[in-house]
Amino acid sequence: MWSLKPLSLELLSPVPSDIDIASAQTPKDINVLAQEIGLGSEEYDCYGKQKAKVHLSVVDRMQNQRDGHYVLVTGITPTPLGEGKSTTSVGLCQALGAHLGRNVFACLRQPSQGPTFGIKGGAAGGGYSQVIPMVDFNLHLTGDMHAITAANNLLAAQIDTRIFHEKTQSDEALYNRLVPSKQGVRKFCPIQLKRLKKLGITKTRPEELTADERAVFARLDIDPESITFNRVIDTSDRCLRKITIGQGTSEKGFTRQTQVDITPSSEVMAVLSLATSLDDLKERLGRIVIGSNLKGEPVTADDLGCTGSMAVLLKDAVHPTIMQTLEGTPVFVHCGPFANIAHGCSSIISDRIALKLVGPDGFVVTEAGFGADLGMEKFFNIKCRYSGLTPNAVVIVATIRALKCHGGGPTVALGAPLPDEYTRENLDLVRKGFANLKKHIENTGKFGIPAIVALNRFKWDTDSELDLVQKLCMENGAAAAVICNHWALGGKGAVDLAKAVIRAAESPNHSFHFLYPLEIPIEKKLVIVAREIYGADGIDLSEKARRKIETYTRQGFDKLPLCVSKTQLSLSHDPTLKGAPTGFVLPIRDIQASVGAGFLYPLCGDISTMTGLNTRPAIYDIDLDTETGRVIGLF
């Protein structure tokens, strides 16, 4: 057991603003927290007094230690207001750690700076269940997001620059530049030797290659139309959704239309979050497919010589950042891939380190983006597949508000006042809307894992409404259904939830399994996910998607798991279909590949990979008090 000293909370009512609560609490010096949880001083690097990066070597030191219990926090199909997954993750950990004396780690995703400056709202939890300091959490943190951006953009620059150089040089000139003579000696560097091997050329001395071999080696012949690897930026900048590059006179007419995505949508982000070690990170980076050559063969980061440099840019980002909750329990913040075109989970590395640190009686609470149909399914079928880690329990976060919305209540929107249906008792809407939650409970069962429903209580919720949901949950296979009030009360408000989680996770009556094996064809996997998880009758593949399946199968990428990209606002592909829709067919517009990360992502509809600023973004309110150095207006 850790000798962790919780921070006490002074609870105020009404609950103040997030930033006021966060500013009122003084975090422990991160060295103190590190010592409390058993980290040696050589196992972490401080970044200021309230953040540190924890080294991967912890896993090696503790390799004989049994892992703790592994709990996923996911949610009902959300309204646009969000139902409080992060807040619940944090509150649950405060309850487990500060109130029930368990070793516990929360493993959260790092938010993007785009939304932080756009729509008001951080991602550090809320009320009395937050990660502190919340300003650090929501801004640069320890620079991982920037390192990912830099690694991504180095590869992107190398793609277009290589095309330019190939267009303007003969085979021989290109070869001579790629393998230059230095003081009379020509040598292939290691990544060039890797390319030779891939090409089946066994010669290792540059002079020995025939003219044909030189040409094959030197000319990647990237088809500009085929490039799927885009530049990224961690700023909401809608004007970059479609751009034309290469219009400078120095580029001699090589122009190309492309797009800039927001950093969480970068494959490099997905790679980092799915990597299990430094070695594995480098392997995955090298496998990133940026497009095809003119023969239709995949071109990789390895082919562009970029792998080592990208790994060097990520060498610190590979270490998760440790912070703390308002009650002084430890939190890892690491990676934040999108939950549509990527798998929406924090890193495998942070979960692995945390599972060792908490020990066999401890708990690691990790979360996945969007509803359980997206985040949980991908957590199981992608993240757990690559990590080899076995989850013990799932918490499904629900709200009376979301249930009413699924039951046919009027539309809710950010900033608009809540319609009466949501602020007055309405058992009928709750009962009808339960169909959605029921489906997520069932889906959890399909992986062999117990589901605990966490009902986030709002001030308008009546006891009858809450009782009804608890009853329905228990009748429909939930291991427990618990009313939570950690937003207003901190860990104290989630003690019942924590007890239910302990019971479920420690019960031996379940065994985790995947929903599909990797060996079956792409189309079959897709049908399984669509039918079992979304409740569809089947799938409808576009001509383009069909061609992609042929291509990926030919290229040997058909053994990858799937990462379906669809709306989070419905179990189906249509955001207007609430509850648990049936009788629909899932349309697959296209299928793309993140070969480095290790999944294919079928696209149902248009998914924007770049957010935009509204007319009056949070930019206007965010300010720095130059007297005190404090940040104002961020929450």
Added chain:
Amino acid sequence: MWSLKPLSLELLSPVPSDIDIASAQTPKDINVLAQEIGLGSEEYDCYGKQKAKVHLSVVDRMQNQRDGHYVLVTGITPTPLGEGKSTTSVGLCQALGAHLGRNVFACLRQPSQGPTFGIKGGAAGGGYSQVIPMVDFNLHLTGDMHAITAANNLLAAQIDTRIFHEKTQSDEALYNRLVPSKQGVRKFCPIQLKRLKKLGITKTRPEELTADERAVFARLDIDPESITFNRVIDTSDRCLRKITIGQGTSEKGFTRQTQVDITPSSEVMAVLSLATSLDDLKERLGRIVIGSNLKGEPVTADDLGCTGSMAVLLKDAVHPTIMQTLEGTPVFVHCGPFANIAHGCSSIISDRIALKLVGPDGFVVTEAGFGADLGMEKFFNIKCRYSGLTPNAVVIVATIRALKCHGGGPTVALGAPLPDEYTRENLDLVRKGFANLKKHIENTGKFGIPAIVALNRFKWDTDSELDLVQKLCMENGAAAAVICNHWALGGKGAVDLAKAVIRAAESPNHSFHFLYPLEIPIEKKLVIVAREIYGADGIDLSEKARRKIETYTRQGFDKLPLCVSKTQLSLSHDPTLKGAPTGFVLPIRDIQASVGAGFLYPLCGDISTMTGLNTRPAIYDIDLDTETGRVIGLF
């Protein structure tokens, strides 16, 4: 006096590669160094074990302490190979601190990651005069470069998004969105009140404004053609030199041609490096002019509501990063603005903190980019003007190689073997080439500061050649001319230089003054710089430059100092004119403004603000050893 314990150097011959030397030395724990130089534990934040950020509050604590001696390291007009300014700065500090027992700080610029991955070569010094760990120095450091990129790009995104929103909304809709009603209350936020004040509207309640006032407030009417504020990225990406943005269907046809620059060319970089306090930083950010409205009036970051958010993004970047030399003396690394379109100096803040920390008998060695005609002139006329700090001595770094080049020697280029003229004694070339060095010595005198010439010795240099240069220097007004060998010997090789610097800096026989007063017209300032520093007969203003002078004078920006952007390879605007050219007229193609940073920059010729990758960039060689975590191939 500090109780600084130098690190001992084990000198090898022949001198190993930079990365091998750097890796062989174990730096002191940064906490140890911080204590040695008198920092309290609350005055710095560790970033790992070998870097820390030092707080601005040190200056307040030591406000009654007299500043140390302030020494600028600049150089002769360089060859493309570089003459070793950074190496000399580091070697001089190693000599002063580790060999002569003086308190000393080196204040260096942070390099861009663009060139690091392009042309081989870091910027942490070289040989036995380096900053360590050199990998950290050359890569992310403590994230300042990324923070600058983020702040820059937030403003850039806000510019185009605002244009889009203004195009698609009525005055009233725009006003209602900018000043929304929250629970029935409408309020201007502080930055909106600032805009009202600028517009001469004295009302402070949103309801009170007339329709006309609402329109004037809400509509910035930015002229897309006038925008001079570009997006930046710290990656060499030539394809972004000219791009068209806004081609996504969601942008409804609002497209615009623009460019992406490399981060050191960002005005935000110049702002941060010239800021003297947090307050001053915010003021300068708010003053950044991004272009004009349709009436030709300047539009600022303040108008876009972006100032506070940019300051928040820079709140950590404002603190300089402390590292150490190979011999364990302290180094600040802070900011790295370009030396052409910006002033090429490290930050005022780092110099100010260092001058306090070293105390009245100590030394701060700071450097400026390119030759003395660019870096030194801007250091004096721009940086010293804003800092109010008085320099005591200038070190001009020269090499026999550069002198021979100026004397008519054949062209030298990176990667190509040195022609015989450079590896055999040639007193005639040296004598002729001295004209260039002579001019820089004279120029230094025009600011009332003594010039010490540091002759970086190369293995080919003969004693006769070196003697000749020393003699010529002393005949032509240098305070000293010293042969240095710190590249091969570390601080020991710069002890003579250090002694000469101490003598000159401690001598009371000089008084610093600017080259021109701010009050005279732009054209007059330009003529003074061209004639006095470059040796031109006069200037030739293009029609465009003339119009800009009118505009800036009308807008009240004519009182700013000048930051001439021209080639670094000649005292003139023509890179092929070596030595000390005369009889030329300086052509001014255009004049642009960095109003936030606080200078106008006249352009002589085309200056690229985005570097490119060559066919075989250093990317190929840089790698991460996943066993040891060590970086390979970076130097």
